[in-house]
Amino acid sequence: MPTLRxxxxxxxxxxxxxxxxxIVTNSYYQLTLTLVLVWAIFGLSWNLLSGYTGLVSFGHAAFFGLGAxxxxxxxxxxxxxxxLLIPAGAVIGCLAGLVVGIPTFRLRGHYFALAMLAYPLAMLYVFEWLGFQEVTLPIKRESPFAYMQFSDPRLYTLxxxxxxxxxxxxxxxxEGTxxxxxxxxxxQNxxxxxxxxxxxxxxKLRAIALSGAIAGAVGAFYAVVLLxxxxxxxxxxxVxxxxLTVxxxxxxxxxWGPLIGAAVLIPVSEILHAELGARIPGIQGVIFGLAIMAVILLAPEGVxxxxxxxxxxRRAGSPVTDNRPAAVEASVVSFAAPPLPARERRRTGAVLLSVRGLSKSFGGLKAVQNVSFDVHEGMILGIxxxxxxxxxxxxxxxNGFLRPDAGQVIVDGRDRVGERPHQLARAGIGRTFQVMRPFLRMSVRDNVRVGAYLRAASEEEARRLADEAVDRVGLRGAADRIAGQLTTKELRLMELARALAGQPRLLLLDETLAGLGHGEADEVVAVIRRLAETGIxxxxxxHTMQAMVRLVDHFLVLDHGAVLMDGEPERVTRDPQVIEAYLGKKWVAHAHA
Structure with a gap:
């Protein structure tokens, strides 16, 4: 719960x-004060789903209207x-959110937004067809308070x-849970x-259920206000x-966003509607359209x-930078040799991951063809x-982002094909990405805390696990910095810490050294070595082969989606097929030198 402070x-x-x-006595201005609050609440309900998840909803009027x-x-x-009816409206809005969310969350981007738009439009025609074109609430003179029909409009505002x-x-x-x-x-990703x-x-289903509940409740109250x-x-x-606009x-x-938006836009639109509505029909829509244009041009994320x-x-005394590096897969092999001694080879543990006959095609492209290999506990496998x-x-x-056309992914003796990434994470598989995927507006500590929730039973435990993971990768001094201000090396280490916070047994590292200078790569390799020494x-x-041959215990070489070779580094880097397909003559010359 938020603190009182x-x-x-x-x-x-x-x-x-x-x-x-x-102190406001004018009934129209008093109504405007109430409407500011109504649209602020409705904006908060929209924000709870779209603002926090990034899934833009054009259909929140569906929940609002059902409440009304x-x-x-x-x-x-x-x-x-x-x-009684306002809580009932919240319950109906909550259930409607679940009914809408289950099929619609299968969609992404503008498809989701357009699908959400269909729901209120459909309900509009349904209620008109049912004969509810104009429903007037009955006047209750005998017990006005019980029916929320106040003689003093200030009570509606309260x-x-x-x-x-x-x-x-x-x-x-x-927010903080x-x-x-x-x-x-x-x-963010x-x-x-x-x-x-x-x-x-x-x-997302919990978010849309709660969002629908709030929208349904405020819609129910809105009907009481307008009658x-x-x-x-x-x-x-x-609607x-x-x-969306506020x-x-x-x-x-x-x-604060919906509160600021409602406080500024609703009085302006209501006053202009009262003054100019007869001469300029739809002036409120014009105001909201202009507001959106202004935000897009001047403050894309809002005031x-x-x-x-x-x-x-101003406090920092320097511009706030937003480092958003996009790591691109290297097209050549890097020959920068980190000054690290060779690692003692390990392949003695039990088989943790066994891949058998894995295949995946995209149309006519065979991206992965009948790949099989084993990963033993405690080893480092280089692909x-x-x-x-x-x-x-x-x-x-x-790790479940794609489903294979054929084959098995066996973890601890159980085939995990068909399981989603979060389920595989619970099975002990952590992951970093070739193109970094930080949560840019979160601090380093909060980025890592997201990963810690996988194992943590409480907020205190999540913070402890996050702090431990941050320490393990050497980012303690940057723990409170915003991710969008980090260097590429720090982002790579932060992603590694986020994966570590979930206490994985197996880490999948996708080009962790991409975009790093020689010295930075040495630091990251040293961190990976320390993690391996702890049994991960x-x-x-x-692609940085000189680092890889000193780091890994075993190589798996892929070419056109198929296994070209599977063996120890010394044998793989001297194999003529591997040299021809991947390493090239420069590697041979460099290795001999």
Whole structure:
């Protein structure tokens, strides 16, 4: 739970807002104050899913509208109080979120966004077909408080304010926990989150369920405020657009974003609608469109992040850099020889990983062809081969990102083919990536903590495991730095620490030395050696051959997706077929020298 100290700014802002509501007597302005809170809550519900996971929803009006009709129809047909119907709207929104999420989370990117758009549009036509084009809530003069029909409009503002504070507390409670860290990891790199052991589908379903619940609750309250519900007013495009716009304008992925966006955009749009709506129909849509354009041009991540980054830049006294290196597979073999002594060869442990007849094709391209090999406990296996040999595809088959057309991946005697990456992570397989996949807006410690959740039973244990992993790779001094400010070497070590935090038995390292200078490569190789000495089994893809022959116990050579050779480094590097297919004559000359 968030500490009281962390909630002080929110509570102070709420007290000031309540004071403003108390002195405003104009009924229209009082309604505007209430609507600011309504759209802030709705923006927080959208932000909980889209802001934290990065999956943009154009369909949150579906949950909002179901909540509104829950109140309207519940009063008309069941004579229930809104005090009961608002929680009921939350339950219906939660269930709707699960029903929508299960099929829709199979989609990615703009396909997900377009699929979400279909749900409120479908509901709009369904409710019109059912004859609910305009539903008016009955007036209850005998017990107005029980039916939330206040004579003083300021009470609506206070109820909305209480709901907003509750939603803010829920969001803040989520942000720093396993739930929030999982969502942020999914947003910044879903593949890396899966490899770190996060069941991404499960966490996304929880996010959309909670998001739908909040949207349903505030939709139910919105019906009470307006007393009239029509399908376009609760399921229309503008409704979803308002949630999206207030969040994007203020800043996604933070509790402050929807609050800032609603506080700025809703009063402006409402006032302009009142003044110019008759002459310029749809002026509210114009305002939201202009807001989105301004954000895209001036502050792509929103006002909050723009201001926060500027303040950090001033405190630091230098520009905030965003190192986003893109490691590309090397096209030539590096002959930089790290000054490391040869490692004692190991191949005496039990078989930890056994690969049998693994094959994968993409159309007519045979990326991996009938590959078989064993990895013994405690050994370092090096996988080499020319570009396009199928090395990374093989890794993706080993840890569940791809499903093979044929073959077995046996870990501890059990065939793991068909299991997802997070399941294989739980089985003890850790992974780093050829193209680095850091969570750029998280600190080093939080990046690593995401991996620690795989084994940790509590937040305290996750922090302890993360700190231990950070220490093991030598990043203690950089633990609190933001990942987006790290050097390539530090990012490589941080990804290694994130994998280590899940306490793997087997590490798959995909070009861990790519993009590093000679001295930096030496440091990373030394870290890998230390890990191997502690008993971790390692399979590594790398092009820096002089480092590899001193590091690995055994080589697997791939060419056009098939095993060209399998043997000890000395024999592999002298084999004529390997030299012809991969190493080349330069290697022979260098090795003789």
């Amino acid at each position: 962390s909630l002080v700014p929110v509570l102070v802002a709420a007290a000031l807002y309540a004071g403003l509501a108390a 009709y829950t109140t309207a129809l519940g009063q008309i047909y069941l004579d229930l109080s809104p005090w 109820v909305a304010l209480a709901m907003l504070v509750a939603v803010v507390v829920i969001t803040r409670a989520i 396993r739930f929030g860290m999982a969502l942020l990891a999914i947003k 879903e593949a890396a989150a899966e490899a770190a052991g996060i069941d991404t589908l499960s966490w 009239v519900v029509t399908p376009p007013s609760v399921f229309g495009m503008l 979803s657009a308002q949630a 969040s994007m304008f203020g800043g996604v992925g933070t509790v 909050y992040w723009r201001v926060r980054d500027r303040l950090r830049q 080499i081969g020319p570009n396009g040999a199928g090395k990374t595809t093989l890794f993706n088959l080993l 089994t390692i399979v590594i893809i790398e």
